[in-house]
Amino acid sequence: MSQLDELYREVILDHYRNPRRRGNIGGDHIHAEGNNPSCGDELAIDIVIEDGIVVDAAMQGQGCSISQASGSMMMEAIVGRSVKEVTTLARKFKVMMTIEEGEDPLDAEHPGAVLGDLEALQGVRQFPVRIKCADLAWTTLEDALAKATAASA
């Protein structure tokens, strides 16, 4: 596969064109916004946490296929998971975007957090200027989780 085919895998284009959990949440929720000022990607997420579990999530925003697909895949990955698992997943995702292929230093540490479909975004690593696009949703999620922690403290 060429580097471009690695980057624009079918699953990524599918999430870009058919984003999952697009929209707003009506009731009580935590809201966080993120953007990349240099390129204009914008993204906002709503999440609902009950008893330490992410029970609902939704995303709004606009941007490139990588930022929006990453967010859409993240939406699917986090609902039904505990805050602890989601926190680990976010960390693991960001590590995936920075490490060389083949390494996986967090596997031993956090065996439960499986990236699954998200691994399709590994192709982004070959395009360093695009890593921030893939990271945007996760940085926004971390912001939301920090707000949740602050609210419950």
Place this chain on the structure above:
Amino acid sequence: MKDLRSCRADFPILEREVNGHPLIYLDSAATTQKPQSVLDAMTAYYENHNANVHRGAHTLAAEATAAFEEARSKVARFIGTSPSQLAFSRGATTSINHIAYGWGLNHLEPGDRIVVTIAEHHANIVPWQLITRYTGAELVYLELDDDLIVDTTDLDSVLDARVKIIAFSGMSNVTGAIGPVAALTEAANSVGAITVLDGAQLVPHAPVRVEDLGVDFMAFSSHKMLGPTGIGALWGRPDRLEEMEPTEGGGEMINVVERLTSTWAPVPHKFEAGTPPIAEAVGFAAAVDYLEAIGMDVVEAHERAITSYALERLSEIPDLVVYGPKDISKRGGAVSFSLADIHPHDLATILDQDGIAIRAGHHCARPLMQYLDLSATARASFYLYNIPEEIDALVVSLLKARKIFGLA
């Protein structure tokens, strides 16, 4: 098309490859590439004449000062003005900030209005936003017509005695549209407002006799016209420059410094605090020499031809939309476009794999993007070194992008 092909050999960077392909540089609206003569002039300055300017009596100091002031004269002559009306700055952005703080701060009162157009670069919006915070003046926008040219049909309804400053660009960095300089200066005169022309895109791409334009101030940058980064110019009418306060204090900009007060050096030196970018001024002058040797009328004609060709070829691509005037006499060589639902960043990445450099994003013009209901566009922009074969390669890569995104 007057063939400027031979000038490509003057630009060393055009020989390099990117991702295994010859570089095709279509991002000159962001910054231009530099001819060898500019690089050589700066090196020669450091190798032979380097010293601080306007201080010291030794030979090198005198040579450096002469080189710096000669650069000022050349840049001034390039825009048809006197060196006494041209201050060096860090670039167009800094020049506009000087005007905003140096003139705006002591001439604006609560309720006064600053008028800009919705097509401005952030450099001609944000300084004015800052000034409204200090003065209580309001920022008001002019809108665009269907061709995305500043709409001047109903200026009377926007402009009245409250308007003190009208700031607008001579050529949009997004749409390429040429600014309605005559209409806006006339309107400004009728209400007693001053005009600030952002010449960052205009000066590099068209012959400019600034004193014929009727504006009060103009800002432009070296790096967008073959010169180095870190230097630009502020031009003003003599009376406006006198009315303007310095915005930075330090060495070189003073006459006499007492314990509590100081007096200023004459215009333009009062706007040049601290050691200026001397080698950059020398490089800026070499860039001006290069452009004058070709002739700005030739540069303009070449860009019109290459832009016409690009607009024609781009129109062959299904689902491609160009944002800006179609009439070549109303525009410069910055061509913004979108292609189906392929995001501009994705286009830029795909093109980069073929060695083609374009810009993607909001182009430092977010209010314009919102006005157009877009989050970003792709932009190809041209200069004297671009050739039709590069447009052909752009078209091939854009068709490839369609394929990658599953569009026939």
